[in-house]
Amino acid sequence: MSMLVVFLSLWGISLGPVTEAATFFETQPLLWAESESLLEPSAEVTLTCQARLGTVDFQLFKNGVVQETVHLDAPAIKHQFLLTGDTRGRYRCRSGLSESWTQLSELLELTGPKSLPLPWLSVKPVSWITPGLNTTAVCRGGLRGVTFLLRREGDHEFLEMPEAQKDAEATFPVHRAGNYSCSYQTHVAGAPSEPSDTVTIKELAAPPPPVLRLDRESTQVLRPGSKVTFTCVAPLSGVQFQLRRGEKELLVPRSSTSPDRIFFHLNKVALGDGGHYTCRYQLHDNQNGWSGDSEPVELILSNEKLPAPVFTAEPSSPNPEPGTRVRLRCLAPLEGARFALVREDRGGRRVHRFQSPAGTEAHFELRNISVADSANYSCVYVDLEPPFSGSAPSALLELRVDGPPPRPQLRATWSGAVLAGRDAVLRCEGTIPDVTFELLREGEPMAVKTVHTREASANLALIFLGPQHAGSYRCRYRSSWPNTFESELSDPVELLVTES
Structure with a gap:
């Protein structure tokens, strides 16, 4: 990138x-x-x-x-x-x-005398086509002043740039889905270069959904009058965004720091503002079409006027064994309420999960628990009928899980030796999301690659390998906030680098 x-x-x-x-x-x-x-x-x-x-x-x-x-x-x-x-x-x-x-x-x-460098094909701004989007394929060669050729798998003819380009690349408009590759030739009678690697372009009836997130302060049980900020992120830039609750668009203040995202501000929420929110976006050149809706994000508000629920754990020990399951039970004096499990740690209070049981109690399960689950837990409930009152929080239950988190697994995404000058990607797979992954080479104390991700796994890429990169690699993951922990190292993966 x-x-x-x-x-x-x-x-x-x-x-x-x-x-x-x-x-x-x-x-x-x-x-x-x-x-x-x-x-x-x-x-x-x-x-x-x-x-x-x-x-x-x-x-x-x-x-x-x-x-x-x-x-x-x-x-x-x-x-x-x-x-x-x-x-x-x-x-x-x-x-x-x-x-x-x-x-x-x-x-x-x-590759040698009288041979042409391999071209490289990319797609901008994204690898899909849809009404209103101008998708292009960019072919980059190793020479200037050449004629570029784009081919779609299954077609017998090239899409050709008829004049030699001053730059070492050419841009082709793409209107059909398929597998594309490109090549180039130095003159009309000359043989074309070897083709680039293939790229796949898909056709979508509508743009894919964006991602909607809440800022950290808004993920807790909110009090009436609180401020809330949503962030909606699209997979491309230069689009128009919309925040929705159900089928209704919300016209609220907004701001941005990047053309691929927007911040929606709810400056003073009321009890009736709880519930599910989504966002979507529209391409500038397609005023009639919208992307799919994002996954919903939920707000929960409470004025703490309803009685606190009864909150219990099974097993009741505050120090459960790593890898086991803890069942949390929240009992309210109200049927058909919306329940929230709340986690409290150094990062503050935030809603961990929601439930809407038919009766008066909700059951939350923490499975395969680890040190990452160490926190204080409580629960609340809210009435889904006007005036939408909410309960006081239950008593806190403390969970403290000792020992390191589960060991990750490291695997190579290639087989055999890697050519010098190529890239190598190792995938480190854990079980805990929102951590920092590190790739370490045998005999070196410092990580050679570090990636933070919201997921429970990460690709760790070694770019432009040389003989000096050969060796044995392991990975681990760690967190310093809100809980501090570090996993054990994975089993090793051997990286071999060859010149040819």
């Missing part, structure tokens, strides 16, 4: 669509080969690394290892590297950015 320098301004909007006020600046450099040097049976090849901003520093990598570092006397927008000897390999470059470096360029692979 491209690294972006983002200049953001925060704006407030009421009763209107989002105005994009974010400016994105691409910093990833471009790398290409000079066509003359590749088509001649010569031992020399020239690679050009072009920065997005003037810089005095350029660096070229081959097969995951630094090949050459250049510090110029004056800032330049590009630098040419002359390759001699065996030029076959996988190359990337980067340029200086302030006191550091940009991310690496896209991969450029040279």
Whole structure:
């Protein structure tokens, strides 16, 4: 994914669509080969690394290892590297950015004299088509001034860019679903390059749903008059958002810091505002079509005027064994109420789960418990009929689970040895969400890769491998908030790196 320098301004909007006020600046450099040097049976090849901003520093990598570092006397927008000897390999470059470096360029692979570098195909802004969306396929080659060819699996003809491009890439509009690949040729009579890897573009009747979240302060049992903020995130930028309760659109104040998301503000909620909320979005070029609704997010409010429920646990011990199950029972003097299990820890109070039983009691289960479940628990209930009163909280029940969390499993997403200059992805799978995963190499105390995710597993990618990356790897996960814990290391996975 491209690294972006983002200049953001925060704006407030009421009763209107989002105005994009974010400016994105691409910093990833471009790398290409000079066509003359590749088509001649010569031992020399020239690679050009072009920065997005003037810089005095350029660096070229081959097969995951630094090949050459250049510090110029004056800032330049590009630098040419002359390759001699065996030029076959996988190359990337980067340029200086302030006191550091940009991310690496896209991969450029040279397979030998008179051979063309493999192209690379991507889809923007997303890998699907739907009415109102302009989806494009971008084919990037290793040469400038070539003619690009796009092919859809099952079609006999290429979609061709008729004139040679000054840039090393071409953009094709995509109107049909399918599996696409691209290639390029240096002149009309020339043979095309080998095709790129295939990308799949799907056709959707409507855009996929966004994701709706509550800010942390709004996930607790709210009091009337509280402020609530929803965040709705779409899979692409430049859309119009809508907050809904049931089938009704809510015209509330809104703001944003990024064109792919919006914050909806409920400044003073009342008892009747509890319930399920969803959001959706609309493409600017399709005013009649909306995305699917997000998964619902629920608000619960209580004025604490109803009697507190009775809250018990089975087993009743405050120190249950790891891996066991705890049953929590909440009993209210009211039928048909909405119940909420509330968790309280260093991060504050927040609703953990909801239930709407037919009778007067709700049963919540905590399965396969671990140190991550250590907290104080209580429950409340609210009347679903006007005036929508809610109960006082029950007495607190304390749960303290000792010992490390379950050990994760690490698995490779490849088989055999990995080619130098390629990427390797290891998947670390745990059982606890919202943690930080770490990948560690045998013999090194510091993690080589760290990823925080809301999920219970994560992909840990090693980019542009070189011989120095070979070794044995393990993973673990940890949390410092609200509970502090660290898992044991997984079993090892061996990474082998080969030059060919």
